[in-house]
Amino acid sequence: MKTPHILIIVTAVNCGLVVVNLAQVITPARAQSTATVLKARALQIVDEQDRVRASLEVLPASTSAAGVRSQETVLLRLITERGRPSVKIGVSEQASGISIAGPTGTKDSYAILQADANTSFLKLRAEDGREQVVKPQ
Numbered sequence: 001m002k003t004p005h006i007l008i009i010v011t012a013v014n015c016g017l018v019v020v021n022l023a024q025v026i027t028p029a030r031a032q033s034t035a036t037v038l039k040a041r042a043l044q045i046v047d048e049q050d051r052v053r054a055s056l057e058v059l060p061a062s063t064s065a066a067g068v069r070s071q072e073t074v075l076l077r078l079i080t081e082r083g084r085p086s087v088k089i090g091v092s093e094q095a096s097g098i099s100i101a102g103p104t105g106t107k108d109s110y111a112i113l114q115a116d117a118n119t120s121f122l123k124l125r126a127e128d129g130r131e132q133v134v135k136p137q
Contacts, residue, residue, distance in 0.1 A: 053079050080104050102127060 042057035059073045071092040078087035082104040089098050095116035102109030109127040114120065122134040 047081065051079075051081065051083065053081070055079070 042055065044052050045054040047053050055075075055077045057075055059070075059075055061070060061072045063069050071094050073090050073092040076087075076089040077085040079085045080103070084101065084104045086101045086103070087099070090096065095114060097112060097114035100111045106127050108125055108129060110123075110125050112121075112123040114123075120136065123131070124133075125131045
């Protein structure tokens with residue numbers, strides 16, 4: 001019994017499709033094009049327990065209950081595993097600064113470096129209350 005020509009054609013087409021599909025599977029995966037800009041209002045980095053360990057955000061201008069006005073500020077926080085924001089870097093139109101706090105369990109151990117339009121200073125404080133402030137002369 002002779003095989004009809006249509007079966008040979010269908011078999012050939014199927015073999016061709018199998019080769020094309022295999023070629024797509026075998027070729028290495030390529031990453032999609034990288035976005036040039038990431039836009040967001042805030043960014044948080046969390047650890048395996050979903051605790052925020054770093055954050056970057058824009059804080060809006062506000063007025064405290066005492067009437068003290070704060071400007072819009074960009075703030076980066078690095079946070080310990082127990083939730084203490086130990087490193088803060090902030091900037092606004094009026095001032096910028098870096099604050100480094102002691103480890104969890106300390107209250108008064110820190111260093112602050114701050115600059116504004118008129119002055120700058122470095123303030124160092126030890127847990128025992130000793131303090132030193134360095135200002136330009």
